[in-house]
Ligand code: SF4
């Protein structure tokens with residue numbers, strides 16, 4: 001893994017197909033009207049603000065970083081439980097696992113804990129997929145002019161479309177279209193809530209309309225802050241990128 005300066009993705013950037021939900025009523029692709037759970041959102045924003053004060057007060061340590069990350073996930077998942085039934089997303093629907101999913105160092109550390117506790121056979125399977133995706137990412141980056149920096153927002157934007165066209169699944173997506181690291185999946189996988197037809201998530205279709213609230217923006221900022229403080233690295237990069245050249249215990 002690498003270290004470096006903090007760089008945050010800006011999810012209000014016009015180049016991203018994202019809809020920030022502010023209106024109290026909105027509609028999904030099934031034509032169902034949904035109400036914005038404003039009370040829940042305010043509660044969760046309050047919890048995130050309180051958590052941020054703890055993050056600020058704690059001395060840096062990797063264990064604390066992973067502990068705070070799990071707490072952020074717990075808060076975000078509560079919003080998912082409330083709004084999930086109105087979303088287009090369902091079990092086994094996995095086009096969103098075949099795009100470039102960006103994540104931070106602290107999230108990669110939690111994934112790494114999961115990898116290390118898995119069977120040697122499963123580790124070898126993941127390692128082969130990680131290696132394949134990283135070779136592809138490297139080719140994509142070097143094919144850009146100038147070469148794309150896969151730890152920068154602009155570098156991700158420069159390469160994500162071609163990555164999606166290649167239809168490369170996340171290394172942790174199983175043959176059954178289920179996430180093999182579901183409990184430890186990154187923030188973006190937890191908040192990938194879509195209102196439009198799931199077919200819009202397929203490569204070359206869409207773009208899907210994503211459900212975004214201030215909880216997402218705040219949790220994303222806080223994950224970056226935790227990663228920066230506890231691991232000295234607040235950047236975002238594609239999931240496989242964090243596992244390049246990382247020796248596994250079975251080797
Ligand atoms: S984001 Fe799209 S592909 Fe992923 S679960 Fe939701 S509807 Fe399905």
Ligand code: SF4
Nearest residue numbers: 097170172173179189
């Ligand atoms: S970590 Fe899991 S949910 Fe996230 S992209 Fe990979 S397979 Fe999909």
